[in-house]
Amino acid sequence: MVVGAENLEFLPSLPDGAFTLVYLDPPFNTGRTQRRQQMSMVRAAAEESDRVGFGGQSYKTIKGALASYDDAFADYWEFLEPRLREAWRLLADDGTLYLHLDYREVHYAKVMLDAIFGRECFLNEIIWAYDFGGRSKRRWPSKHDTILVYVKDPDGYWFDSEEVDREPYMAPGLVTPEKVARGKLPTDVWWHTIVSPTGKEKTGYPTQKPLGLLKRMVAASSRRDDWVLDFFAGSGTLGAAAAALQRRFVLVDQNPEALEVMRRRLADHL
Missing domain, CATH: 3.40.50.150 (Vaccinia Virus protein VP39)
Incomplete structure (x- = not known):
């Protein structure tokens, strides 16, 4: 659509x-x-927070003086x-x-x-x-x-490495012919x-x-x-x-x- x-x-x-x-x-x-951008996090009560950080602590995002930009926006x-x-x-x-x-x-x-x-x-x-x-x-x-x-x-996202396209090995002589034929998984x-x-x-x-x-x-x-x-x-x-x-x-x-x-x-x- x-x-x-x-x-x-x-x-x-x-x-x-x-x-x-x-x-x-x-x-x-x-x-x-x-020009300048400031952003900080302060601990807040659960009902006032907009994110949960490490250890389950609730936080509220406090934005200071946001940058001014002279581009399209x-x-x-x-x-x-x-x-x-x-x-x-x-x-x-x-x-x-x-x-x-x-x-x-x-x-x-x-x-x-x-x-x-x-x-x-x-x-x-x-x-x-x-x-x-x-x-x-x-x-x-x-x-x-x-x-x-x-x-x-x-803990619950979908990621299927078997469906990902493979890349050629840069040193094919160091791996088995089977691995060369299949290729390696991409990195980041x-x-x-x-x-x-x-x-x-x-x-x-x-x-x-x-x-x-x-x-x-x-x-x-x-x-x-x-x-x-x-x-x-x-x-x-x-x-x-x-x-x-x-x-x-x-x-x-x-x-x-x-x-x-x-x-x-x-x-x-x-």
Whole structure:
């Protein structure tokens, strides 16, 4: 299902715990000027708390002077936080969130997700490494994105390593022929090229992510016929991955260009 709507207005219409996987690729907030951000946790009574930390202690998130940003949003974090809270609500008890950001914002997002989900629900920091684009001579060139992985229940989340695509061994002579033929499980560093500007996968949407990345997430963290959600859907790559792996999907975006790309790309599955 593809929905044309402002996501924060639409999400409350969806039932609690409906999705086994939520993937989010929000605007990266590039070009912003950060002034200051403060966030702290103070212990609070259970009825006043908004998270439970180690040892079952209840905490309340106290936000100080949030940063001012001069990118697309006056305050990126006021934009993102309520949407992450909706993601938590919409996840099934065995569900997993994949939040895709770049180096500019991911460290702040980690603190925010610790507050919303609880630090014990942090599962992985995945590095998507690629080798494409310009080369700075004034610093180490930036050639990766970061995907933060959180689960709803650290003792009961779904993860099926047998369904994950395999990678070739870097030193095949050191393992058995059987292992070489099967390949090895990926680690938390995923080497994968970007979408080729001239390849068949290219939709023309500027922030399109490779299908292979999303198929790996969907295969590992959902089952056949499960529901998956992306409410910054863009070119609809999560939907394409879900359709290929026989999952059901909801994609939300308010950009008319994105909606047209998705409906064209997913015409056989809508």
